[in-house]
Amino acid sequence: MSKLPNIGTTIFSVMSKMAADHHAINLAQGFPNFAIDAKLNDALRLSNESMTHQYAPMAGSPRLLSAISEMNQKSYGTYFSPDKNILVTAGAAQALFLAIQTFVDEGDEVILLDPSYDSYAPSITLARGKAVHVPLNEQYQVDWEAVKLALSTKTRMIIINNPHNPAGTLWSTNDFERLEEICQINPRLLVLSDEVYEYISFEKPFISIKGRTNLHHRMIAVSSFGKTFHITGWKVGYLVASDHLISEMKKVHQFLVFCVNSVAQEALASYIPHADYDEISRMYKRKRDLFAKAMEGSRFELLPCEGSFFQLASYAKISDESDLDFTKRLVEEHGVAAIPTSVFNENKEDRKIIRFCFAKDDETLIESAKRLCKV
């Protein structure tokens, strides 16, 4: 009997395969198609030539753990101990899975804010917990009254995603204050904060849960070097949490992967002190604006994008097809792959909105916009 009877292949694999089959431009899956920083390339070459090819320490390379600690101190003004508060993981995906498997027990409820990233709910099911889906409002902001109503004595965790995929929205100080109020009601509540796009924000500043000290004892903050340094194939990320939570997660982590790719860890440890984080947002802002300008002549309506490398677009003026049918036709007839957003909603609500990834080189963005302008 299947433990995940209702789960098929993820939409990302489905759309990427369709894009390949139809020789279409793939703006569906969230991965960059441009070169990595030359300094990171050099660090990788040096790491490869050093004696870094055997198992790394279970929680992460000591050099990388220290680099992560300094990086967080610089970005959020908070000290996290390399030994006690940080765990290197095989991408954010493993960190999320690990946190859920460690803390969610049979019958526990976990609040998800839909549209929500597609790995959360199945991971909860595998832990025999129950996902409680609360839709974001029309502007893709948290509906705090609805969250309050969803709370019960069984609520163990809330998963938040900021900057948000697919909506590209950011959390405000008010959102954190409302979350803190809710935490007061439920002392067992853990906050799993998926911040994989933390270094990609535009006009408004990104506020991390890692800067909210009164949430530290119950937070698990998840980061992805794949997203930050456009190396999604390396699958290296990390999580930050307080000592009592990390020690429980290490027990599971040691049997899940034991440790993470040693060559990649040493390369990142050397590179991180020299990385220019501000340039990451500047580069993606240029790409967001380039794509938006090139789309001006189209019938799509672009929604505001405050962060992440995703652009939502309404096709309501073009068609009343379902978003799934529309994205399939877009690949087949126009040679551009996108992601239908209804797949991120448990209730399958279809707002006639699709997601484009603009982490692509300029030529790809211009060519895809040219095709989309003909739709």
Ligand SMILES: Cc1ncc(COP(=O)(O)O)c(C=O)c1O
């Ligand atoms: C919101 C969100 N969380 C987690 C992940 C997984 O990140 P990683 O590739 O580091 O495992 C992704 C990747 O698309 C994502 O968009």
